[in-house]
Amino acid sequence: MGSSLMDVCKVQDLWNHGRIDGEKRCLCCLPMELLVMVLGYLSILDYLSFRVVCKCWHSAFSKCSAFISQKQLPRQLPWFMLLRSEEFPEELHFRQNKQHFLLTTGKFGDLSSERIYNSVIPELCETRFLLSRHGWLLLFSSKNESSFLFFFNPFSRARIDIPLIDVNKLWHPVFDVSAPPTSPDCVVLAISCHNFCIEIRTCCRRESAWKSNSYEYHCVSGHVVNTVLVSGIWYCLHESGSFSAFDVVNNRWRFLGLPEGMTKGSQATLVSYVIKRGTQVYLCVHGNVFNEVLLEEPLKVTRNFEDEHWQISVEYLMRTCPESAFELLQNEMEVFNTFNVHAWCVACNDTEDEVEEFRWHNFWSCLNKQYQLDDWNCPRNNKECSTIVAWIEPVWVHPSADLRWML
Structure with missing residues (x-):
């Protein structure tokens, strides 16, 4: 007072x-x-x-x-962007393993009101979406024989162009950043798996080109679906539930396998996100069952599907009322946009241009049958569902020439 x-x-x-x-x-x-x-x-x-x-x-x-x-604004619920899922041409498929990519639609909105706004911002339409972190989007544009790779703040339209790589030639690429692109210590990571090897590319803000490393990889764990940076180590979650790790300083990649306490089983679809308690960082992995993995080696599960209260309260809210789930986790989630790509979709009412419901995309777990959650996730192989949601941290960044990549 x-x-x-x-x-x-x-x-x-x-x-x-x-x-x-x-x-x-x-x-x-x-x-x-x-x-x-x-x-x-x-x-x-x-x-x-x-x-x-x-x-x-x-x-x-x-x-x-x-x-x-x-200025540090008060913590706010995340905004969202609507994306369209596209499938690469058949000739680019490898052993029938079809690859999808995401394009921006120019529509975004805030979770508090669940309103969708149609923007007239060129960068928010028909560019390939790669990442959302710290209020920035990483986008790839390939139009009119010109290509650009850049960070973009959809609120202020601030833009930072970074060294170019042809994203369309990367197989199932996953991108991440060590810090906001305005930070002099920012490192961008691009990891992809193809032809029995894993390719890891990094680019620092003081560099004018990407560094590339290739490691032998026999695809026993599937492609990477999410990454988390902890103390200079990028922990990579694969679609099978296994982990690998990349040491940024020493350029060393290691396969870690399943964390201690995680049972081997079918993990065809994974929804994961990062939480932090004190100095410890965890990756919550919702597959057929729920596991919470402490990201320090040796990796181990600290909560699993047997912790019914945690699984039910969080997963149920994530599916049925994301706003309540974010409020429940707001003290543990440093950012709301650490969900892996293709994790969410949305059903829209085109008449009133309002969001009806958010859903975990193409997702199934042991809770579906027990608590009748089928209405809050997409049926498998649902070709009609192509509207994906990317969460955006509401951050204002002043457009300036000082934002250029090379300091």
Whole structure:
């Protein structure tokens, strides 16, 4: 209460300072400190609305946009982007193992209101989606004989172009970043499995080209579906439930197999995400059964399907009410966008342009039959379901020439 009173008094002093001989001045003429203080109470959605009220408000927002980027906003529920799943041409398939990729549709929205907004932003339409982390999207564009690989903030339209690799030539690629692309320590990871080898590419922000390493790999564990960076080690989850690890500093890759406590079985579809408790990092893996894996070697399961309270409460909410699930896990999930690609889909009402329900895409577990969760996941081999959801952290980044990749 005392802090709020001090803020009110400070605002009053700054407001009085913004007058000349008692005459009110335009909002854009108010002191920077006051504008930043006011905007600090707003959400990303408020920012988008604030800028289009009038020229004066747009000018006021532009005046302090750079300062807003540096402020830590209150924790907000994630936004989402709608993607379209496409299948590579038949001649590119390897041993009938069909590969899919995701294209942006230009539609995104916020989970709080479940509204979908049609954007007129070219970068959000028909570019290939690779990653969502820290409020940034990693996108690949290949149009008109020109290709670009870049990070993009859909709220401010800030963009960072990075060295190019032809993503379409990578087999089942999974991308990750060690830090936001604005960080001087940012490293981008691209991992793909093909022709009995695993190819790992990395690119640091101070570098103008990708480094590539290949390791012998006999496809016994399937391609990678999710990655987590912990203490300089990228832990890679494969579609079978097994893990491998890549040491960034020493450029060394190792196959780790199944974590201690995880039973070998069919894990055809996996939904995974990262949580953190104190200094320990875990990957929650929902396959046919649930396992929570502590990401320190030797890998071990700390919670599994026998912990019914955890499995039921989290998995049920994830399927039926993502908003409640995110609120339940908000103290453990540092970011809400660590779900593996193709994890979510959505059913839309085209008439009112509103979201009806989110679902885990093409997913089945032991809870389906027991708690009749079939309505909250897609049937297997459902070709009609092609609308995938990517979660986005609501972060405002001021567009600037200083965001270029090479510092």
